[in-house]
Amino acid sequence: MRWSAALQRHRQRLERRLARRGPQLRLNLRNLYILPTGFGGLWLLGTAVLYLLGINGNSNGPLLLAFLCSGLFLLSLFLTQFNLQGLELAVDHPQPAFAGSSVNYPVQVRSACVRHQLQLQFEGGPLQLIPSIPAGPTLIQAPWAPAQRGLHTPGRLKLYSKAPLGLFVCWSYWVPPKPQLIFPQPVAGPVREHWIPAQELRNVLADAIQAGGAETLRELSPHRPEEGLQRVAWKQMARGRGWLAKRFESETTSQLHLSPDPGVDRERALEHLCARILELSDHNQPFGLTIGGLEPIPHGQGRHHREAALRALALA
């Protein structure tokens, strides 16, 4: 028990030492490692059996096959190494993603020739199999499973290949340095919603609302049945643009502000907030966000607003 634990620790230390850091990595003799696989060992055993059969049966047929197998073994040592050697890896721009799901970390791969059957695995992440990489640049999405929100690097990437015959495994470790923004996992749940009435708003955000008439048409948005017929933009409908609803500035009678529910655990509350923000954004409903200890995010909507809110959740 102690032994296996010590062995495990030693192995981890060794792997940490073998891993290369830096924004890019060119695979070469210094950072590629190669060993026979279990099947490679079995293959050698089979070759030995064929050799003995040939020697003792006084027949050159099995002997020739044994030598062919040895030749393939020897050659495959080099071919497996060549399948990875010269490959250039570089970090791309990682897109933000949600915790709890499989997250893709983009790796820019550049190769001078065609490569076969590459496998990528972040430490503790799922295995990604790439059947082939053509010559030239290719973008590869390497999946990993972030444990929690925040700005994280995915850890150590193991890149390996057993092509062409599965007799050897050649691998390299790389720690890509660029972090990826991880939003909390969206989980539906209670969120503290705070409605600021319009009257109060005018006082509070007097500067924000510009003059120009309360009845200014702000935008046209898809019509929802519960909005009634008064809102339908008949003129646009007559032009064949379908059912649209008119929205006016003065409609912002009250504004929705979200903040974590103090009754639940903070992380859990952030997850609930995340789900709520996604829901609101999907329905094009504006919101504001206030999280203790952070600059409040003003009321608004749109893609950028949503990103800003999620970023705040991730880094809170």
Place this chain on the structure above:
Amino acid sequence: MNPQSLRLQLAALAVLWLGLFAVRETQPLALIGVPLLLGLRIWNPPPLRRHRRSWSTAIGLALITAWLAGASLGDRGAWLVGFSNLLWLLCALTMLEVERPGAQRRAALLLLLATGTAGLFAQDLGPSLVQALAACLAVASLLALESGQISKTSLLRRLALLVGLSLPLMVVLFVLAPRLSPIWLLQGGGARTGLSDQLDPGSIASLARSDAPAMRLQFTGMAPPPPAERYWRVLTLNQFDGRRWSASPGEPALAAPTDGAAANLPPQINVLLEPTNLRWLPWGGTGLPWPNGIRRSADGGLWQEEPVRSRSLYRLAAAGRDAPQPWRAVPPTADDLRLPAASNPRLRALGQTWAQLPNPEARITAAQGWFLQQGFRYTLEPGLLPPNDALDAFLFEEQRGFCEHFAAAFSALMRAAAVPARVVIGYQGGAWVQPVGGGHGHLQVQQSDAHAWSEVWIQGRGWIRVDPTAWVVPSRTQSNLFDSLEAAGSAGDRRLLRQSPTWLQWLGGQWQALDLNWNLWVMQFDQSRQEALLRQWFGADAARWQGPLLLMALGFVLSIGLVLLQWLQTPAINRQRGQLDRCLEKLGLRPEPGEALEAAVQRFSQQRPELADALQQLAHNYSRLRFADRAQKPTPQQWTTSLRALAQHHRHR
């Protein structure tokens, strides 16, 4: 599970199964079981799909039990045959359960093992090619497993590359890798047919002969003997009990083994012999046998300790036709005159009339005259002779028979005439096969060329061959048995022989020639031949250098292969860019790092205006090579022309 890989493995198994027909040791269970399991896997019924593992385990256990039961009951020497058959069946069985890549890999390895085992029993060129195909398919299945889904052509290309690069390694290992001596000797194939060590012509009513090969002879430094001289002696029979001729009991008297230096004397005959289960090997009576285990006996035979159980190759050095034949001068013993008093009275009476003649030559001539005068007929269906005084019945009543009758009767007659005589059995004849496109021809001797003749002792001349069959049917020794039967006009006999049409014989001969070369150069390349070859190449202490030599050769072949591989894998456009850069460099022009080719060419044209045209043309061609559609790309000739146009300036300078 990778379906492409599975298909390849099933194909490999099917090919292996076809190859098993060439293996005489294949048991019916394997021949039937393999296609059954293969069909089951292809059909893949739902119960099998659900309980793959339990199905294969159940069938496997049943097979192993059956084999163990068979092995304990049967001949213990045949365990290898049983084991191989079991392996072929198990190989088909694993196909039932392959699902995960790991199992598929192991199945491929098992296929390779099974193919190798088949190679233990069938080594001719045809079966070897079939085995090679099966092995290639097994390797391809591994390759498919590690390539994802790729097209057939690109899989084939990768396979060709892989196998093509490992073949030179295989050859190096085959020629140079040390061969261990056998730890235990496995029993290979037994004798198909062959000569027996006794002669009892009266007991054979009808002789059916096969045209299976008996041996093949290759002559170096000498012409093959003319057809009438193609006598290949195997056994000398000098014991006669009134009915049966047999070899003298006990160990033969042997001459000293051939020494190593003499084994290389020209001219030489290489003999590739099919298994006979005899300890006697055929030869023409001249030459020094090699390897050393083969020795000449006093009665003119070639003898070795072990019976010939598998195909074997031996050499007769200094085998010219006028070479000494010391065994001919070994004087006869009392055995060579012994004739049982109680048997064959008429034969004895006839022989004794000749005994009055002054010398042995006259007695032989008298016998020849008598045989010619009597109207003997040559036939393969002579019928049985009575158990007592069989030779009397043959000589004076039936007067029909084949070579064994004539030889047995003539030798007995000579003994009656007080001439020491014996019977020799072996082969007579052989068809000359000249391969198309030159190369060494060879003499093909078939089982149907088996023959028996007599030898008589003449004081001062030694043992002299007399072939009484040739008196009766002279064509028997001039051409083959088939023609001699035609001459004798026995249509019934010809049906027994089932001769194939001429063109088929020609094709068969060509194939036999290829097969002979395969056997001579590859299949019979054993430890002693390896040592001889190394000694020939690297002198006497080659054995000491064998290890380093092997490593060096491996490294050399491997590095050439890897360079070739890199070259093959570099896209053509990169090679062409390299050509362009080298061409510019010779002229002293070097693009700056990151400089576009067009910009660099512009700059060079200003520096060296005389090159401007050639440079522009080259850059234009290069960019068309790189970016244009296939239809508009310059041809390789155009590309080289534009390179040469620039290179010319280099020479003019």
